Amino acid sequence: KAGVTQTPRYLIKTRGQQVTLSCSPISGHRSVSWYQQTPGQGLQFLFEYFSETQRNKGNFPGRFSGRQFSNSRSEMNVSTLELGDSALYLCASSTTANTEAFFGQGTRLTVV
Amino acid sequence: EDQVTQSPEALRLQEGESSSLNCSYTVSGLRGLFWYRQDPGKGPEFLFTLYSAGEEKEKERLKATLTKKESFLHITAPKPEDSATYLCAVQAQIQGAQKLVFGQGTRLTINP
Numbered sequence: 753k754a755g756v757t758q759t760p761r762y763l764i765k766t767r768g769q770q771v772t773l774s775c776s777p778i779s780g781h782r783s784v785s786w787y788q789q790t791p792g793q794g795l796q797f798l799f800e801y802f803s804e805t806q807r808n809k810g811n812f813p814g815r816f817s818g819r820q821f822s823n824s825r826s827e828m829n830v831s832t833l834e835l836g837d838s839a840l841y842l843c844a845s846s847t848t849a850n851t852e853a854f855f856g857q858g859t860r861l862t863v864v
Numbered sequence: 865e866d867q868v869t870q871s872p873e874a875l876r877l878q879e880g881e882s883s884s885l886n887c888s889y890t891v892s893g894l895r896g897l898f899w900y901r902q903d904p905g906k907g908p909e910f911l912f913t914l915y916s917a918g919e920e921k922e923k924e925r926l927k928a929t930l931t932k933k934e935s936f937l938h939i940t941a942p943k944p945e946d947s948a949t950y951l952c953a954v955q956a957q958i959q960g961a962q963k964l965v966f967g968q969g970t971r972l973t974i975n976p
Binding site for chain 2: 785797800810842844852856857
């Protein structure tokens with residue numbers, strides 16, 4: 753069974769640009785969550801999607817947005833990038849919100 | 865505010881030297897507590913889920929326990945390959961939505 757796949761693995765962007773990250777969940781998993789991980793703040797919840805609907809959102813500015821498609825694949829978009837957005841972005845999938853979440857390898861975003 | 869605190873921040877042990885990692889939490893509406901292992905540059909790897917006080921789970925040299933306010937991850941006779949950051953997360957029901965809150969992790973180093 754394939755795990756959670758995130759693409760790309762690495763990205764370098766310039767301040768002010770926008771970026772889209774992709775996540776393919778484990779087959780059969782309908783819940784997809786996104787997290788930002790930095791050395792100083794640890795793992796912070798961005799948002800969760802279930803059946804194409806955003807069910808939950810963390811405390812991040814509106815520059816961070818996401819969506820989920822009918823095949824459960826999800827994308828995360830960050831607009832007007834700032835240096836502080838440099839982080840490891842992790843996607844996790846689960847069957848429902850109450851079950852264990854399995855993480856992808858992450859996308860390492862560097863903003864210069 | 866919901867909080868998860870892990871201690872110690874870092875722990876260095878000799879191979880074979882058993883110890884415990886702590887995860888204390890203050891959260892209303894606890895739905896589950898999860899332990900993950902994370903290697904540098906990779907996504908967290910799921911280890912255990914605990915749902916109620918008194919519950920215990922084991923996997924190889926690891927054993928997780930849960931009380932009403934904290935969880936312990938016991939490591940028995942560790943090996944160098946157990947070196948990693950161990951993350952604790954709680955799933956809570958907050959304002960009608962599910963949310964996963966992570967601790968900052970314990971960085972474990974096992975010296976041969």
